Amino acid sequence: xxxxxxxxxxxxxxxxxxxxxxxxxxxxxxxxxxxxxxxxxxxxxxxxxxxxxxxxxxxxxxxxxxxxxxxxxxxxxxxxxxxxxxxxxxxxxxxxxxxxxxxxxxxxxxxxxxxxxxxxxxxxxxxxxxxxxxxxxxxxxxxxxxxxxxxxxxxxxxxxxxxxxxxxxxxxxxxxxxxxxxxxxxxxxxxxxxxxxxxxxxxxxxxxxxxxxxxxxxxxxxxxxxxxxxxxxxxxxxxxxxxxxxxxxxxxxxxxxxxxxxxxxxxxxx
Numbered sequence: 001x002x003x004x005x006x007x008x009x010x011x012x013x014x015x016x017x018x019x020x021x022x023x024x025x026x027x028x029x030x031x032x033x034x035x036x037x038x039x040x041x042x043x044x045x046x047x048x049x050x051x052x053x054x055x056x057x058x059x060x061x062x063x064x065x066x067x068x069x070x071x072x073x074x075x076x077x078x079x080x081x082x083x084x085x086x087x088x089x090x091x092x093x094x095x096x097x098x099x100x101x102x103x104x105x106x107x108x109x110x111x112x113x114x115x116x117x118x119x120x121x122x123x124x125x126x127x128x129x130x131x132x133x134x135x136x137x138x139x140x141x142x143x144x145x146x147x148x149x150x151x152x153x154x155x156x157x158x159x160x161x162x163x164x165x166x167x168x169x170x171x172x173x174x175x176x177x178x179x180x181x182x183x184x185x186x187x188x189x190x191x192x193x194x195x196x197x198x199x200x201x202x203x204x205x206x207x208x209x210x211x212x213x214x215x216x217x218x219x220x221x222x223x224x225x226x227x228x229x230x231x232x233x234x235x236x237x238x239x240x241x242x243x244x245x246x247x248x249x250x251x252x253x254x255x256x257x258x259x260x261x262x263x264x265x266x267x268x269x270x
Contacts, residue, residue, distance in 0.1 A: 038086065038088060045153060055136070066082040076105075079101055080099065080100050080124075082099075082122070094123075096123050098138075099119070100141075122138070124139055151197065156168055159258035159259060161259065162256075164179065177208070178193075179246075186216075190210070190213070191208060191209070192211075194208060206233065206235070232252075244258035
């Protein structure tokens with residue numbers, strides 16, 4: 001009887017330890033976003049109202065990274081880099097390790113070797129105000145004074161699927177969305193949309209025009225070939241693997257997953 005009781009006790013202890021191990025293992029597997037769901041309100045791109053400063057916030061598996069570009073599109077620009085923590089009680093981000101640098105962009109869009117680091121001890125707080133704008137409180141040099149940043153999502157850049165190519169460019173409060181899809185070397189389909197970004201659904205709803213054009217051997221449009229033009233609409237979103245999804249009433253993008261071809265050159269279009 002004593003042996004049986006000892007075996008039962010050991011079995012119970014093993015189960016308890018196993019449950020504790022599984023619980024600990026599951027806790028370790030939680031991502032930063034799972035531990036702090038509110039942080040996802042910050043994820044994506046934010047643009048200042050004067051379009052001179054771009055903020056890129058990425059919620060990673062183990063934390064939050066931020067890059068701020070001032071005067072993107074110029075060969076010389078200033079940037080700030082932050083690693084941040086999220087405060088669940090206030091819904092804000094904070095960093096004690098901000099790094100500021102001045103940089104030069106090469107003709108191919110890549111960063112040159114002439115970056116100059118000014119400091120690496122910057123402190124900053126970030127919050128989202130009642131209007132849904134990002135507020136940057138720079139405690140080092142007040143670089144974010146008087147600015148509020150508009151959410152523009154993660155769409156900026158180029159995407160491809162087979163022979164179809166999609167370009168997203170932020171332009172004066174909207175996304176210009178251009179799609180080119182070549183049926184052959186001579187026949188090309190184009191969609192030109194103006195899209196509105198919705199932070200609540202993280203989608204772009206767009207309206208525009210579709211054209212089907214046929215080209216001659218010399219590259220000019222064949223006016224005698226079949227021509228088609230019509231008004232179109234679409235909704236763009238991302239799946240869980242960050243592939244772009246194109247949905248339209250006509251079913252143009254059905255079954256297609258567009259891979260992001262984003263490179264730094266698109267931030268600095270020289």
